Amino acid sequence: MEQDVLFAIDNSEDMEELLENQEVQTEKYLLFTSAQLLFGVSSEYVVEIITHHAITKLPLVPDYIKGIINLRGQIIPIVDTRTLLGYSGEHNECTIILNINDTLVGILIDSVLKMIDIEKDSIRIDPAQKTQGLVSGICSLPDKQTMLVFDCVQILNQP
Amino acid sequence: MSANNDSLLEAYLFETNSLLEQLDNLVLEAEEKDSFSEDDINTIFRIMHTIKGSSAMMEYNSLMTIAHRVEDLFSIIRDTSIDIVPEEKRSDLFDLLFQSIDFFRQEIDHLQNAEPLTDNIDSLLQKINTFIQQIQGKDTAEGSAEGAAQAAPETPAIPTPSVDPQFPYGLHVFFDEDCGMENLRAFMLVNEIRSFCQEDSFTFEPKGVESDPSTAAEIIEKGFLLCFVRQEDRDSAIHTVTESGFVRTYQTVDCEPVETPPAAPAETVSKAPAAQSAPQKEAPKSTAPSQDNNRHHKESLISVNLSKLDQLAAVVGEIVITESMVSSSPDLKGLKLDTFMKSARQLRKLTDELQDVSMSLRMVPVSSTFQKMHRIVRDMCKKLGKEVKLTLVGEDTEVDKTIVDSIADPIMHIVRNSMDHGIEDTEEERINAGKNPVGEIILSARHTGSEVIIEIIDDGRGVNYDAVLKKAINNGIAYPDVEYSHRDILGFLMEPGFSTNTEVTEFSGRGVGMDVVKRNVEDVGGVINITSEPGQGMTTTLKIPLTMAIMDGMEVAVGTYTFTIPIHNIRQSFKITTNDIIHDASGGEVFKCMGEFYPVVRMRDLFQMDEGVTDVQDGILMWLESGDLSYCLFVDKLCGEQQVVVKPLPSYLNTFNIKRSGIAGCTIMGDGNISIILDVANLYKP
Numbered sequence: 001m002e003q004d005v006l007f008a009i010d011n012s013e014d015m016e017e018l019l020e021n022q023e024v025q026t027e028k029y030l031l032f033t034s035a036q037l038l039f040g041v042s043s044e045y046v047v048e049i050i051t052h053h054a055i056t057k058l059p060l061v062p063d064y065i066k067g068i069i070n071l072r073g074q075i076i077p078i079v080d081t082r083t084l085l086g087y088s089g090e091h092n093e094c095t096i097i098l099n100i101n102d103t104l105v106g107i108l109i110d111s112v113l114k115m116i117d118i119e120k121d122s123i124r125i126d127p128a129q130k131t132q133g134l135v136s137g138i139c140s141l142p143d144k145q146t147m148l149v150f151d152c153v154q155i156l157n158q159p
Numbered sequence: 160m161s162a163n164n165d166s167l168l169e170a171y172l173f174e175t176n177s178l179l180e181q182l183d184n185l186v187l188e189a190e191e192k193d194s195f196s197e198d199d200i201n202t203i204f205r206i207m208h209t210i211k212g213s214s215a216m217m218e219y220n221s222l223m224t225i226a227h228r229v230e231d232l233f234s235i236i237r238d239t240s241i242d243i244v245p246e247e248k249r250s251d252l253f254d255l256l257f258q259s260i261d262f263f264r265q266e267i268d269h270l271q272n273a274e275p276l277t278d279n280i281d282s283l284l285q286k287i288n289t290f291i292q293q294i295q296g297k298d299t300a301e302g303s304a305e306g307a308a309q310a311a312p313e314t315p316a317i318p319t320p321s322v323d324p325q326f327p328y329g330l331h332v333f334f335d336e337d338c339g340m341e342n343l344r345a346f347m348l349v350n351e352i353r354s355f356c357q358e359d360s361f362t363f364e365p366k367g368v369e370s371d372p373s374t375a376a377e378i379i380e381k382g383f384l385l386c387f388v389r390q391e392d393r394d395s396a397i398h399t400v401t402e403s404g405f406v407r408t409y410q411t412v413d414c415e416p417v418e419t420p421p422a423a424p425a426e427t428v429s430k431a432p433a434a435q436s437a438p439q440k441e442a443p444k445s446t447a448p449s450q451d452n453n454r455h456h457k458e459s460l461i462s463v464n465l466s467k468l469d470q471l472a473a474v475v476g477e478i479v480i481t482e483s484m485v486s487s488s489p490d491l492k493g494l495k496l497d498t499f500m501k502s503a504r505q506l507r508k509l510t511d512e513l514q515d516v517s518m519s520l521r522m523v524p525v526s527s528t529f530q531k532m533h534r535i536v537r538d539m540c541k542k543l544g545k546e547v548k549l550t551l552v553g554e555d556t557e558v559d560k561t562i563v564d565s566i567a568d569p570i571m572h573i574v575r576n577s578m579d580h581g582i583e584d585t586e587e588e589r590i591n592a593g594k595n596p597v598g599e600i601i602l603s604a605r606h607t608g609s610e611v612i613i614e615i616i617d618d619g620r621g622v623n624y625d626a627v628l629k630k631a632i633n634n635g636i637a638y639p640d641v642e643y644s645h646r647d648i649l650g651f652l653m654e655p656g657f658s659t660n661t662e663v664t665e666f667s668g669r670g671v672g673m674d675v676v677k678r679n680v681e682d683v684g685g686v687i688n689i690t691s692e693p694g695q696g697m698t699t700t701l702k703i704p705l706t707m708a709i710m711d712g713m714e715v716a717v718g719t720y721t722f723t724i725p726i727h728n729i730r731q732s733f734k735i736t737t738n739d740i741i742h743d744a745s746g747g748e749v750f751k752c753m754g755e756f757y758p759v760v761r762m763r764d765l766f767q768m769d770e771g772v773t774d775v776q777d778g779i780l781m782w783l784e785s786g787d788l789s790y791c792l793f794v795d796k797l798c799g800e801q802q803v804v805v806k807p808l809p810s811y812l813n814t815f816n817i818k819r820s821g822i823a824g825c826t827i828m829g830d831g832n833i834s835i836i837l838d839v840a841n842l843y844k845p
Contacts, residue, residue: 056825056833057720059766061815068809070827073477077809103811156811 025120031113031147032096035087039109040118040139041150047097047104049112066108071097078106079155084134100152107155116141123149133157171217172267173462178206179263180527186260187533190253195241203256204233210263212350215343221280222266228287229259235294243294255290257534258283326362326386328393329412332400333382341378342368351399352385352392360388361396384412465560468521475510475517476804480827482510521561525604525613526554528567532574532602539578545598547582549574552603558611562703565683566613569676573615573699574600576673581619581697592694594618610727613701622691624648631657649689650787653677681840684725686786710805712826714798714834715781717762718770721834722794723803723826728839730782730789732797737775750791752782760843761793765821771795785840792842801828805836 029040055067055078064083068075078095082088095106123137136151185202189195195203211226236243244252262283269276332348334341345368352361364384365374387393393411400409486503529551536549558566582598583589589596601616624645631637631651651657655674680687685703704710704727712723733739733752740759741749748759759780763771772778772795781792803826808817821842825835 054832056835058812058817058822058835059720059768060817060820060822061812065812065815068812068825068833070831070833073473073480073827075806075809075825075827075833077811104809105811 026117027120028115029118029147029149030096030115032094032109033111033113034081034109035085036110037085038113038145038147039081039135039150040116040147041096041098041152043115045098045100045152047099050095050097050106052093053095069095069106071106074104076104076106078108080108081134082108082110098152098155100156103156105155118147168217168270170462171213172271174213175210175263175267178210179260179267180530182206182256183260183534184530186253186256187537190537193246193249195236197237200233200237200241204230204237207233212343212347216347219266219270219276221276221278222263225259225262225280225283225287228284228291229256232287232291235291245294248290248293251290255286257538258286326388328387328390330385330387330393330396330400331382331410331412332385333408333410334378341375341383345374345378345383348383348385348400352396355395356387356392361392362386382410463520465521468517468560472517472521475514477827479510479514480804480831482506484831519557521559522557523560523563524555524557525563525566525611526551528563528570529554529602529604531567532570532600535571535574536578536600539575543578543584545578545582545584546586546596547578547598547600550599550601552601553605556604556606556611558604558703562611562683565679566685566701566703569679569687569701570602570613570615572673572676574602577615577617577619577697577699581617581621583620588620592620610702610704613703615699615701616696618696621693621695621697622649622652622689623693627651645691649691652689653687681786710803711800712803712834712836713781713800714828715762715779715794715796716798717766717795718768720766720768720770721798721828721832722762723801723834723836724781724783724792725836725839726800728783728785730784732782733780733791735775735780740775750780752791757782757789757791758843758845759791759793763793765843783839783842788840788843788845790843790845803828803834803836 028043030043030046031038031040033039050071053069053071055069057067058065064080066078066080068077076097093108094111095108096112097104097106118139118141123139125137133154134151135148136154137149139147139149141147182203185199189199207226207230211223211230214220214222214226262277262280266276268274332345334344345363349363349368363386365377368374368378368383385393385396387396397409397411486507491499532551533549536547539545540547577600582600583592586596589598595618599618601614603614603616605612627648628637628643628651631648631654632639634656636651636654636657637643653673653676655672657672657674677687680701680703683703685701688700688702689697690700691697711726713726713729715722715724731752733750735750739750741751741756743749748761749756750759751757761773762768763773775793778793778795779797781794781797783790783792805824806826807824808822819841821838823836823838825833828834
């Protein structure tokens with residue numbers, strides 16, 4: 001799975017170099033929702049999407065750490081995005097496993113929508129800095145919706 | 160070469176390290192006898208030779224130069240006898256060797272840390288040279304024969320050029336231009352060939368490649384000629400030649416009467432006609448055993464990167480878990496599957512075996528760590544003017560590699576302490592105390608089930624309880640007016656801040672106290688314990704788990720959480736009633752057991768969980784112990800005993816200081832769920 005993603009990126013980069021003059025640079029984003037917000041995470045980080053995985057709770061950790069899961073022998077911590085964003089309530093049991101600088105982290109979200117190509121230039125800086133630093137930019141989609149760019153690296157730097 | 164430079168360097172470091180270790184032991188043993196046996200001399204010569212050769216290959220000049228000079232020195236000793244070194248010079252010889260070994264070690268350290276090598280080797284070189292001159296000055300006739308004597312060992316087994324038709328298959332090798340050290344490179348080829356070809360079924364030209372640098376020029380000019388009796392040997396040799404670096408080209412030469420420059424042998428003869436006959440007799444002895452050793456090593460030992468073994472152990476751990484997931488799958492309930500069950504049993508047997516094997520791969524004997532202590536004892540004896548004998552017991556005991564590495568420093572520190580503070584300063588003191596004038600330190604290792612027990616016993620003056628207590632009070636660790644037991648006082652020795660600067664000597668007290676030793680031992684899940692009888696000495700006992708990767712654990716539940724408690728920490732478990740709990744003044748709960756009182760720790764409160772039983776009658780009390788710490792943990796229920804594979808928690812969680820709060824790691828249970836392993840020593844702080 002991870003391999004596939006990597007290949008895809010390699011190819012797209014090659015393509016980009018070839019077609020640099022004709023086309024604008026694009027990047028693949030995975031769209032998902034959490035607490036009624038539409039997020040996009042760069043496919044570079046995405047390892048896989050799992051559903052309904054049993055989470056083992058950990059004591060003495062902040063609320064937003066839901067616990068750890070056993071993904072084929074690997075122990076992966078799970079971060080709840082909804083709690084991080086300051087919302088409460090139940091989730092659909094959908095988890096995106098991210099590889100952020102060689103650290104595997106799962107983020108608990110509401111639901112995964114689709115993959116889309118986004119022009120790199122169309123991403124703007126988020127004007128309202130209220131989202132706990134989880135959003136690194138903002139971007140309008142062709143279907144008039146607005147996507148918040150999920151800042152993966154910030155997950156590692158949470159207090 | 161640059162492409163596989165890393166693996167070359169790794170191989171070089173590994174080889175040189177093991178050679179140095181061998182050398183260290185050999186010299187220590189020899190020093191005890193105050194003489195070198197013929198075998199010793201040959202071995203040292205061979206070791207130096209190998210170091211020289213491989214250092215030259217790696218272009219580490221400082222190492223090569225020193226190895227070369229030590230080799231020269233031993234070549235002289237070998238060709239005459241150890242008697243060339245007068246009795247009174249022997250200790251200088253040993254010191255010189257130890258200095259050289261230290262130098263090599265230091266350079267190897269530099270290499271390992273990717274630091275530049277020492278350039279300034281003049282003083283050591285000077286010492287060796289002076290020594291060579293001294294022993295040569297004593298016997299000038301032998302001295303002048305040096306050059307020839309070095310060349311001689313290679314000649315005897317090889318027939319003279321006149322019998323060349325016996326070697327009809329020639330191989331002419333040319334080395335890269337400017338590759339340097341052509342003679343040594345040629346010799347390494349010869350060494351390689353010896354590993355598959357018998358000494359008398361091949362010959363090479365020029366002869367003195369091993370020790371005569373002047374042959375380098377000859378090789379550059381005319382190439383290096385190898386001749387074989389059989390064609391197969393030559394074919395394998397071609398293989399060797401093409402594999403080795405620095406070979407520019409080679410050429411086969413068939414059935415031609417080989418023209419050999421008679422210069423090399425003639426030179427040897429003319430230089431030292433007298434010395435020729437003597438070394439000839441000795442040389443076959445020296446080359447034969449070394450060859451045997453090499454061949455043996457090549458076949459039976461390989462070095463494997465530790466990370467690969469870790470990976471293997473991890474995968475095997477997964478297989479074991481998956482196996483039990485498959486064979487105890489709930490889907491199989493109620494089905495009568497004879498063949499399946501038979502195969503499943505077979506699979507379980509095999510996975511168990513696989514697990515044992517993968518564990519045993521990581522096991523190494525403690526002997527290498529123990530052997531190092533010889534050197535420390537020796538050096539400290541010299542420095543402190545004490546006479547101490549080190550006895551090793553059970554050096555063959557095998558322990559996990561990571562554990563061996565992590566206990567080397569603690570053991571060294573304890574031995575140093577014993578040498579420095581334990582053993583009496585003077586012989587008279589020992590004789591007056593009715594002891595053998597020679598002090599003794601015993602280092603022993605033995606297995607007990609899942610632990611290895613290492614004891615460091617000295618027969619010195621033991622711990623002076625009053626002095627230790629006084630110092631502890633001075634340093635603010637202990638309170639005056641409080642009465643402490645001997646056990647408490649020994650505990651102060653391992654408190655941080657006990658070791659102070661007032662007592663710094665060259666060896667102990669380099670700012671590293673027993674507290675660091677204690678921490679190191681505890682880091683690998685071990686326990687340290689000191690006992691001492693004043694006047695009789697001190698015994699330090701380290702109890703260390705055989706491996707950190709697998710352990711026996713007890714599964715306990717608190718609400719929906721599952722925790723694993725290491726079995727070796729569990730003393731007992733009790734079903735109790737409310738009346739058994741005694742409340743102390745500060746509202747804490749205490750449980751009385753076997754005449755002692757232990758604090759009761761509720762898991763639920765400790766980890767601030769909002770589930771789990773609160774009524775003591777519904778749960779169970781576990782009496783846990785780790786080191787000196789002992790307490791009772793209250794949990795909901797016991798779920799059963801299980802062998803678990805310890806996995807570290809994701810590094811991401813380290814930011815929450817989870818390790819310090821008593822969680823050692825986690826493990827995957829048979830059903831795929833995760834259980835958290837508790838660290839009994841850190842779970843509760845009184």
